[in-house]
Amino acid sequence: MCGIVGYVGHEQAAPVILDGLAKLEYRGYDSAGMAVRDADGRVRVVKAKGRLKVLAEKTNDGASLHGTTGIGHTRWATHGEPSEINAHPHISSNKFEHGTPAEETNVVGVHNGIIENYQELKEKLLRHDYAFYSQTDTEVAVKLVDYYYNKYGIGPIDAIAKTMVRVRGSYALALLFRERPDEVWVARKDSPMVIGVTDDAAYVASDVPAILKYTRNVYYIGNQEMACLKAGEVHFYNLDGDEIEKEAVTIDWDAESAEKGGYEHFMMKEIHEQPRAVEDTLKSVIKDGAIDLKDTEITDEDIKNIRQIYIVACGSAWHVGMAAQYVFEDLTGIPVRVELASEFRYRKPHLYSNDLVIIISQSGETADSLAALREAKKLGAKTLGIVNVVGSSIAREADHVIYTLAGPEIAVATTKAYSTQLVICYALAVQFGHVRELIDDDKYTLYISEMQALPEKIQKILNDKERLQWFAAKYANAKDVFFVGRGIDYAASLEGSLKMKEISYIHSEAYAAGELKHGTISLIEDGILVIGVLTQNDLFEKTVSNMVECKARGAFLMGLTTYGHYEIEDAVDFAVYVPKTEEHFAASLAVIPLQLLGYYISVAKGLDVDKPRNLAKSVTVE
DSSP states (O other): OOEEEEEESSSOHHHHHHHHHHHTGGGOOSEEEEEEEOTTSOEEEEEEESSHHHHHHHTTTTTTSOOSEEEEEEEOOSSSOSOTTTSSOEESSSOEETTEESSOOSEEEEEEEEETTHHHHHHHHHTTTOOOOSSOHHHHHHHHHHHHHHHHTOOHHHHHHHHHHHOOEEEEEEEEETTEEEEEEEEEEBSOOEEEEOSSOEEEESSGGGTTTTOSEEEEOOTTEEEEEETTEEEEEOTTSOEEOOOOEEOSSOGGGGSOTTOSSHHHHHHHTHHHHHHHHHHHHEETTEEOOGGGTOOHHHHHTOOEEEEEEOHHHHHHHHHHHHHHHHHHOOOEEEEEHHHHGGGOOOOOTTEEEEEEESSSOOHHHHHHHHHHHHTTOEEEEEESSTTOHHHHHSSEEEEOOOOOOOSSSOSHHHHHHHHHHHHHHHHHHHHTTSSOHHHHHHHHHHHHTHHHHHHHHHTTOHHHHHHHHHTTTOSEEEEEESTHHHHHHHHHHHHHHHHHOOEEEEEEGGGGGGTGGGGOOTTOEEEEEEOOGGGHHHHHHHHHHHHTTTOEEEEEEETTOGGGGGTOSEEEEEOOOOGGGTHHHHHHHHHHHHHHHHHHTTOOSSSOTTOOSSOOOO
16 A cells, blocks of 8 residues: 655656655555755655546646656545645644745655554653644654754764654655755565666666566665665665665566556456466476476475464455465365454464465555565464565565466456466475375376466456356346355355455345355345356355345346356356366356456446555555
């Protein structure tokens, strides 16, 4: 959530900042602003409530702000309502009038994250004659930097370090200092930040797409580290103020990958990228007809010694874990628990050294998942991160890491990240089962072949999506939708329900089909849409029976099953078919029509598919 962009170089900063913030709109925000230092050394701050285009209009697309050093921000409200005064950047002086500092200001800053002890710090600063114009925790952080800078007569390194030690919470900070006119200073704790450097400029952003237009060589600033950006150079420091060395990482996808490529929305583009993303991800772990986990540094001995697996994640990644649970337990014989990351550490789990905790996160920066990872490590368990971003916090801190090759995912509602995470879990389960001698060589070869066939089968579903578009238009005004299934189909239903509610704003719930009669069926009435997922042969008849009970109470039924189960048409009002696959892998196919259904209903309602209200792409606060 929120977006940060900073620039220092020889070009005009404002257009670069606006361009970068536009690339971060997918993160979710309610206001925007930027600060640029002019040729006279004075910082001009412009802020606007609402979409980024309002800020662009106020600054004539950046042309009215002159200067080659600046920072910008898109805010997602945490402390304080969405408003122009609460928007970032914030200043260290006490007065802010008509969109600019009313007096000379020493420090200007933007911030992602949450300062948990901001009220305590605010009271301290009030005792030292600081006044506050906003309701934000960010203003407190900026003024705390200013307080230490003035109190001790020290430079930015020590002032920022003292602030970092004093602050509790998560943050990515970008700061301008009056006495350092050609520098941007940054600091980070538990909130993502990436830095790019060219021969004559330096850039900072909260995500790669913002700066990919300018450079593909980036640095990931570490936790509780600082950096100073100058034109053409960057210097990194630890909390002690010692300079530290870092190696650049080359981003292997280009800026064009993050553009819409002719599609109306990023979400539809990313739905269509799933065959390629799944194929690329599988190729990264399947080599010469076998699953190769050498890059993860997990040994066969490690696999044989696993006592229990915990899959910890949030949102759609948690749904991946729910599907993977069935696959792991059936193929490996290892007990599996799927945990919500936001609950994991608060229930005080009992972990052992031969337990494996798998953390799934697209960004690798999800705050709750990162906290769960650290808790698992503290308790002595082995950890494995499944992430999409090289160099992200989870990737760096986990004992083992395996990357999905989804490429940039811009739409808030995940599609290809979900699909690539799921196939990584399949590959892990198959390999674990083979090493533990529960899968023989013939079955091992079959499973690999079935996984490799998934991209083509996903493409086949995408080639026949028009019927879903027609159906979505018919049910765009639905008030309630229920998704039902059993086993792996229930896990797919969870993801389908989330897609429906998060982008179409229709109330939607997923239930294990057998649980309907234990209370939920009382909600069924005339016209309610019930979507059944039925890809598991052994559970097909039981789920149909549960759906027919709903139809008897007035529900309209949609059935999603595999080709060959044409008898479903006798029970439901609308049927959708997906190709057959090995049943352990069926969620990878079942989810595609559910993604499309959510998308088409949202479009039919005229909603902003890529940026649903109140949501952010990467949740970096707890």
